[in-house]
Amino acid sequence: MDDVYRTLRQLYESTPVLVAAYDGFDRLRYANSAFRSAFFIKEGETPFWPDLMRRNFMAGRGTVIRNDDFEAWLTGTLARRGKTSFRAFETDLVDGRWLWMTETVQKDGWMLCIASDITSLRADEREIRQERDFALKAASTDELTGAVNRRFAMGRLADMLRQEEDDERFGCLAVLDLDHFKLINDRYGHNIGDLVLRDFTSRIQSQLRRTDCFGRLGGEEFGLVLPHTTIRQAQLLVERMLVIVRRSRPLIERPDMAYTFSAGIAAGRFGDSVADLYARADAALYAAKRSGRNCTFLEDTEPGQSTVSG
DSSP, X not given: OHHHHHHHHHHHXXXXXXXXXXXXXXXXXXXXXXXXXXXXXXXXXXXXXXXXXXXXXXXXXXXXXXXXXXXXXXXXXXXXXXXXXXXXXXXXXXXXXXXXXXXXXXXXXXXXXXXXXXXXXXXXHHHHHHHHHHHHHHHHBOTTTOSBOHXXXXXXXXXHHHHGGGSSSOOEEEXXXXXXXHHHHHHHOHHHHHHHHHHHHHHHHTTOOTTOEEXXXXXXXXXXXXXXXXXXXXXXXXXXXXXXXXXXXXXXXXXXXXXXXXXXXXXXXXXXXXXXXXXXXXXXXXXXXXXXXXXXXXXXXXXXXXXXXO
C-alpha cells in the first residue's frame, strides 16, 4: 500500500492536471505541483480557502473575481461551495488560462478538487457554458444577501433527510429570524435594514462548516441546514452564532446600533418530509419569540428549558 501511495503521489506531482483536497473546515490539506503553481501556494502550506482567495485577490493573481467587493463575492461563493456532493464549473485565472473544475464532497465535508486546462477550447463554446453557469448561480442565490435562496436551502434539506436514513444522527434544521426587524426598517430606513441583512448573512456564513447550508427563506427569516448533527450540537452552534451577532455593530457611524435574532431548532426523524421538519423548527422559533427573543428554543421543550441570553 505504501508503494501505491508513493506512486500516486509521484503521478500527481508530474501531471498538468490540478489536484487538491480540502478538509471539512475548508483548510487545504493537499495540493499537487500544478495546483500550487496556479494558486501561488508554497509547498507544505495549508491555508484556509477563503484566506487563499483573499490574498490572491489582493495581489491581483489567481482566480478572476468579477466583483470589486471581495467580501460580498466571498459570502455568495461560500453559500454554495461544497453544498452538493458533486459540481463542475468553469473558472478563469488572471494569467489568461481557463480551467474546468470539479468538486467532489464526502459526507464529512472533505472535498477533492480536480481542474483541467481548457484554454484551447473555442471561445464561443466557452461563452455558452459561462452563461449557463451564471444562470444556475442566479437561480440558487438570494440577490440581496448572497445567501442561497429558499428553493436551494429546501433542496439541501431534502437531500439531508434522504441521506440520513441509515445514520444514527439525523441532521437538524434551525430557523432563524431577526428580532424586531420592522423597527429597524422604520427607525433607520430600508437601506439600513438591507445592510443588517447582509451583515447577518456574512457573520453566520463565517461560522458554518462545509456541510452546513444557510439560506434566506424570505424577509428576515433564514434557514440553517445541519447534516450529521445532533440537536444538542446544533444548539451549541447556534448559541455561538447568537453571541457573534449580538456583538455586531454594522453601522460605523452608529456604534450604539445593534441587533439580535431568535432561533428554533428541530431534529430530523425517520420518515420526515421537508414540511414536517420545517413545521417543527418554525414552531420552536415562535416559542423562542414568546420566551423573550434573542435566544434558541429546541422542539418539544418547555419554555423554562429554552436557551435564553444572559
